[in-house]
Amino acid sequence: MEDHIFGTFSTDQLKFLHERASAMGVQHRARLLPLDPSPGEPFTLVVTSGTEFPARAIVACYTTDGSEPTLECTQLPFQRMARFWSTAAWGYVTEWHALVPPQSEGTLFRYRIAAQDGEGTWFWADWPQPKLAVEEVLVKGGESAPLRAEPGRPTDFAISIDHFAPPTWVQDAVIYQVFLDRFARDEDGGWPTPPSLYDLYGGTLRGVIRKLEHIASLGATCLWLSPLFPSPTHHGYDATDYFDVEPRYGTKDDLKELVQKAHTLGIRVLLDLICNHVCNEHPIFQKALRDPESEERNWFWIDPSYTPHGYRAFFSVETMPELNTDHPTVRDYLIRAAEMWLKEVDIDGFRLDYAHGPSHAFWADFWRAVKRAKPDAWCFGEVVDPPESQLSYVGYLDGVLDFHLGDALRRVFAYGGQSLLWFDGFLRDHDAFFPSHERFSRPTFLDNHDMDRFLFAAGGSLDRLKLATLVLYTLPQPPLLYYGTEIALQQRYGKSEGYGLEVSREPMAWELATENAELLRYFQRLGALRHSEPAMRPASRETFYVGQDDYLGRHERDGSEILVLLNRVPASTTIKHEALQGSFVDLLSEKPLALTGAVTLEGIEGRLLKRL
Incomplete structure (x- = not known):
């Protein structure tokens, strides 16, 4: 069974379309050898060209002074290395390599890749963009989408030459995810009963403060808060201001108090940051719509060709216009926001929503800024893509959420479609594919706010939940616990029943802590063992x-x-x-x-x- 977590790869049709688009045009997709070059180490850029584009030459145009690369910059030529057959594209694909000389520590190596056709015309990589083609089919339906070749629009690439790595405290982390509107109110008492889960329930930051002891009792050492920026929705993934707190959650002072008290209990605090898109009510977007000549217009992808809204939106959701994160002003705006939360509030890092939306070049800048503002901050991304794509974020982020291992746990222990024999082989291959956890974090989970809860998927079986949690807590990567799982919080409907993503966002039923006290003790025991027994985090x-x-x-x-x-x-x-x-x-x-x-x-x- 395919879970919603692989929405862009949830059918064979979408997987085939992605493979076909990836084998066409000119594709770099931030592929480097080695993945994360060290200071003083040469590295190789890898590019492929498709059969329908007989490239005569390919070059990388680069700068090391922070400026934007153009065709007039220093160029590195690519050499043909190999050819292979792509059944998806039904043609030969050529692999090209360019060797980059060693760079000194602290260098930001910015580059663009240009390919010349047989007529001498230069085209910029990456095109076509597989992600956009798949999203278009997913949103609009149909068998396929035109593979839009936009050779006039270059993709920005960059790599920071540094020694950045996940902070050491991450190796022992147990993460607890809180959905702010649904976790706890200022005072004990029942929740309101609005008409639907799209409405507001009244969870607050002070409510979280009141429940910190509960979180600590689970062995949690890291608290992930859902987006808390001003927003018109219950979920907050459509911010109107990145520098303040949504008033219904509380104030910036409330957040500071939460962070201080969490730190006293040995709990780090992460914010959920959305760099891919904003709310259509954001003042900057409103100005961009009103004034085509404004500087703010360049913050977004506004053009009549982006149907039906006239601008590019996150999965074509009208209320979520996408940001042009490679625009210097946009990049600086988002980085300044991150720096503010790190420095003024002492936030410990970020869970980065839809991290495969912004370019790798954006993350190169972002990660450098975060590490300079707070060297032991932790940044991991939501990248719901194949492992090959996830691997490309080594050297750009501290890690990514391990959706594939989460999917495997659900297949084996919730749905029962795969065996333990299969799971053992998957774990061996999966761990061998990625760098060590000390080098690249992969927080792993049974469920989250965008999925059916594990307990729902397992048909309400507490035994299956306990068994899967035991496995989760005996793997090397940090386990991530979604609020309410520890007391058997359920949902009324499945995501496939047409009720949207909100079905797994029921308000926390605190009375279940008494009703399911044995289950709560089980989670608390596993949390304690995770810290007391080194082999629970096996090398x-x-x-x-x-x-x-x-x-x-x-x-x-x-x-x-x-x-x-x-x-x-x-x-x-x-x-x-x-x-x-x-x-x-x-x-x-x-x-x-x-x-x-x-x-x-x-x-x-x-x-x-x-x-x-």
């Missing part, structure tokens, strides 16, 4: 046995070891192995065990064993 995993529905493996870190045992079906099972001999403690029940080579697991059960 290595060894599979002793894996079948379709049961698993035994050893996790190790810094000399600490635990055994992980899983059974994902309702029937009990017995796992036999020589590793299951001796004296152990069950880390969940805290009871000692004397084993003689076998362990029986009840239906849909997980165990964590530590040798005494």
Whole structure:
């Protein structure tokens, strides 16, 4: 089953269209070898040209002084390296390489890529843009969209030559995600009952302050707040001002108090920042619409060709016009906002919404500014794209949300469509594909505000939720917990039933903390173990046995070891192995065990064993 999280890749048709567009025209897509060049290290730019564009020459035009590159700048020639067949494009694709000489630390290497056709005309990469082609089909329907070749519009690229890396505190992080309007009000009491989940429920920053002890009890060391900027909607992903707090949530002073009290409890605080688009009520957008000659007009993509609104909008949503983040004034505006929150409020970083909207060049500038403002800030992006695309953000962000691992967890433990044998192989390949977690963070989750809750997907099974959470908390990357999961907060409808993304954004039912006290204790225990047992964040995993529905493996870190045992079906099972001999403690029940080579697991059960 395909979840909403892969909306732009949710059908074979969309996947094929993406592959076809990627094999056409001239494509760089920020591909570098190595991924994140160090100071003093040469690196290679990788470009492909499609069969319908017989490129005669390709060059990279670059600057190192921060200025915008043009064809008159210093050029690096590309060399043909290989040809391969693309069935999607039904033609040969040529791969080109250009070697960039070593650059000194602190250099911002800005570049554009131009390709010359047989008639001597220069065309700018990247085109066509696969993302735009897929979005058009997703929004408008139909079998395919015209692959718009816009060779006159260059794509900006940049790479910062530095030693930036995720902060060390991230390695031990447990993240708790709060949807502000739905988490907690200023005072205890019931929620209002508006007509729909599109309406406002009245959650506030002071409500979050009141519930910090609850968050801390889960072992959470990082709090992700949904967008809190002024906005007309409950979700806030359409800001009208990036320098203030939405009044219904509270004030900037309330946020400062929240951050200070969270820090006292050992909890860092992240804001949800949207750099791809704004609200159509944003004063700058309104001025751009009114005055075609205004400077603000350049902040957006306003043109009659962008149907039906006359401007490019996020998935064609009229209320969310997209920003031209490569425009210097737009870039500076967003960076100044980020710097303000870091310096004035002591925010600890950002979850970056729809991070594959802005260009890599934008993120190169943004990440440099964030690290200079607060070196231990954490920036991870929402990039709902294939792993190859996610990998391209190494050297541009601290990491990306691991949608693919989240999807795998749901396939195996919620829907049951894949086996533990498949999952074990997926984990091995997935971890090998990406850099280490010390180099590139991949926060992982079971659900979030844009998906059906895991509990809903699992048919209400608390046992499946507990088992999946155990697996989540025994993986190397930071686990991310969506508010209410720990007390079995449910939803009334599924996202496929036509009720929109809001169905998993029900208000927090705090009374469930008593009703589902055993489940809450389970989450609290896993959170505590995540910090007390180094092997819960394994540096290595060894599979002793894996079948379709049961698993035994050893996790190790810094000399600490635990055994992980899983059974994902309702029937009990017995796992036999020589590793299951001796004296152990069950880390969940805290009871000692004397084993003689076998362990029986009840239906849909997980165990964590530590040798005494």
